[in-house]
Amino acid sequence: MTATKLSRRAFTGTLLATTALSACAVQTAPAKAHVVVIGGGFGGATAAKFLRLEDPGIAVTMIEPKDAFVTCPFSNYVIAGFKRIDEITHSYAALTSVHGVRHVRDMAAAIDPAAKTVRTAGGQTFKYDKLVVSPGIDIRWGALEGYTEAAAERLPHAWAGGPQTLLLRRQLEAMPDGGVVALSLPGNPFRCPPGPYERISVIAHYLKANKPRSKILALDAKDAFSKQGLFQDGWNALYPGMIEWVPLGKDGRVVRVLADEMTLVSEFGERHRANVINVVPPQFAGRIARDAGLAATEGGMAGWCPVDPFTFESTRAKDIHVIGDASIAGAMPKSGFAANSQGKFVAKAIAAALNGRPTFAPVFANTCYSLLAPEYGISVADIFRATPQGIVAVQGAGGVSPRTPQDAAQHRLLEARYAYGWYSSTTREVWGA
Amino acid sequence: MRKLVVIAAFAAAFVAGAAAAQTPAAAPIPGSVLAATCSGCHGTGGRSVAEIPSIYGKTETQIATAMLEFKNDRRPATVMNRHAKGFSDAEIAELSRYIAANWR
Numbered sequence: 393m394t395a396t397k398l399s400r401r402a403f404t405g406t407l408l409a410t411t412a413l414s415a416c417a418v419q420t421a422p423a424k425a426h427v428v429v430i431g432g433g434f435g436g437a438t439a440a441k442f443l444r445l446e447d448p449g450i451a452v453t454m455i456e457p458k459d460a461f462v463t464c465p466f467s468n469y470v471i472a473g474f475k476r477i478d479e480i481t482h483s484y485a486a487l488t489s490v491h492g493v494r495h496v497r498d499m500a501a502a503i504d505p506a507a508k509t510v511r512t513a514g515g516q517t518f519k520y521d522k523l524v525v526s527p528g529i530d531i532r533w534g535a536l537e538g539y540t541e542a543a544a545e546r547l548p549h550a551w552a553g554g555p556q557t558l559l560l561r562r563q564l565e566a567m568p569d570g571g572v573v574a575l576s577l578p579g580n581p582f583r584c585p586p587g588p589y590e591r592i593s594v595i596a597h598y599l600k601a602n603k604p605r606s607k608i609l610a611l612d613a614k615d616a617f618s619k620q621g622l623f624q625d626g627w628n629a630l631y632p633g634m635i636e637w638v639p640l641g642k643d644g645r646v647v648r649v650l651a652d653e654m655t656l657v658s659e660f661g662e663r664h665r666a667n668v669i670n671v672v673p674p675q676f677a678g679r680i681a682r683d684a685g686l687a688a689t690e691g692g693m694a695g696w697c698p699v700d701p702f703t704f705e706s707t708r709a710k711d712i713h714v715i716g717d718a719s720i721a722g723a724m725p726k727s728g729f730a731a732n733s734q735g736k737f738v739a740k741a742i743a744a745a746l747n748g749r750p751t752f753a754p755v756f757a758n759t760c761y762s763l764l765a766p767e768y769g770i771s772v773a774d775i776f777r778a779t780p781q782g783i784v785a786v787q788g789a790g791g792v793s794p795r796t797p798q799d800a801a802q803h804r805l806l807e808a809r810y811a812y813g814w815y816s817s818t819t820r821e822v823w824g825a
Numbered sequence: 826m827r828k829l830v831v832i833a834a835f836a837a838a839f840v841a842g843a844a845a846a847q848t849p850a851a852a853p854i855p856g857s858v859l860a861a862t863c864s865g866c867h868g869t870g871g872r873s874v875a876e877i878p879s880i881y882g883k884t885e886t887q888i889a890t891a892m893l894e895f896k897n898d899r900r901p902a903t904v905m906n907r908h909a910k911g912f913s914d915a916e917i918a919e920l921s922r923y924i925a926a927n928w929r
């Protein structure tokens with residue numbers, strides 16, 4: 393298909409013609425500026441919606457191939473069988489019909505920072521005044537030997553909500569009682585630091601009720617993990633004897649996947665055969681960010697995108713903001729909550745800049761809830777601020793749930809309820825009316 | 826210049842230990858930006874969808890009192906005590922003013 397280059401004026405005209413037909417999104421004046429957002433996840437959809445809330449005079453185009461977004465948060469509960477996938481699937485209808493975001497169902501294929509254009513796989517070209525890049529993660533296929541896209545059809549990663557989530561669910565359902573579920577867990581950094589350990593917990597919850605003679609073997613490339621004490625306390629209390637976690641220091645790092653033999657091979661050659669294998673693989677920033685030269689190419693953060701901690705503007709390209717999992721956000725975790733927090737800030741900062749208003753320093757929040765069972769929740773929370781050296785968590789604030797609260801059962805129950813409450817509020821904030 | 830002020834503020838904050846959330850008077854963070862940290866759980870405009878309490882329709886005093894009590898561990902909490910400690914008293918005042926005025 394031939395690439396069609398639209399001038400901004402022509403584009404705005406098209407946008408007006410389209411949106412004038414929908415009752416809620418009528419614009420009375422030509423757009424003062426055009427912001428393109430790549431990605432419709434927690435970061436991208438938040439940025440798109442909040443740009444429109446900040447200033448309806450800004451035209452916003454969101455380039456996202458999917459019709460609806462299946463969240464990675466709460467997908468562990470689909471895997472464990474206490475949520476349905478439709479409960480974690482969010483349509484873009486409200487963003488377009490209520491908020492006037494133009495949703496282009498296409499894949500962003502190339503960015504030209506000099507010309508300030510984005511080209512899609514389908515051959516459309518969009519000129520931007522500001523660009524928000526929020527593509528999430530890609531799997532680094534082959535970085536773990538033997539873990540290919542074909543292997544993932546047999547040994548799911550389930551690290552993006554969707555078909556992989558359901559595949560892992562079906563495999564757990566099909567597994568006989570007394571089987572072994574093995575997980576291969578990556579080194580830092582990766583999406584959702586507590587996610588693998590929540591997954592271990594809720595799979596144990598499913599097995600305890602349905603296949604109580606089964607075991608979980610977690611092979612980890614790390615010696616420590618998020619909310620570790622709280623998770624291990626919970627595992628001992630709820631699932632005694634069911635979960636074996638093998639850290640790096642005890643040969644936990646998996647270096648090879650033998651998909652045909654349903655086997656994981658450790659650094660020192662130990663072979664672990666299992667009935668179900670979930671590989672949480674090495675990751676890097678979504679392809680469009682790497683292809684556009686927005687990612688670091690060397691060092692421990694190679695493959696992730698460096699940004700100015702005060703603005704989330706790429707240090708490698710002007711007028712491009714990289715947010716969410718793809719960015720190097722200092723102490724902020726790669727979480728949906730963090731991406732939502734960044735999306736709101738970037739929307740405010742871009743709206744201020746496009747209106748000639750003064751800039752301001754950011755403040756960000758994160759709360760990551762994890763469920764160890766449907767009524768047993770824990771959390772890690774922090775407030776973050778920018779420094780010239782990067783984003784840091786405020787000292788003396790934040791941290792994890794108390795390990796021995798006064799009324800432990802009530803505390804864990806309340807945090808579980810707040811986990812569900814967070815999900816309901818935040819998904820409405822990101823994708824809702 | 827703004828960054829220099831922030832650097833100085835952070836240096837002072839780290840020395841001060843737990844009182845780290847001092848925002849430089851020269852560059853206060855606007856109430857709308859402070860309040861954006863609340864809506865991820867409490868809902869856009871403070872309108873929570875489910876189990877987490879809504880915070881719209883409150884007075885400035887109600888919000889500031891709750892935040893300061895959370896910050897000083899004088900009100901039971903699961904997570905709000907951890908969040909409230911991340912803000913200076915001046916920021917809590919601005920946050921409360923903004924929410925009371927705008928989240929009706």
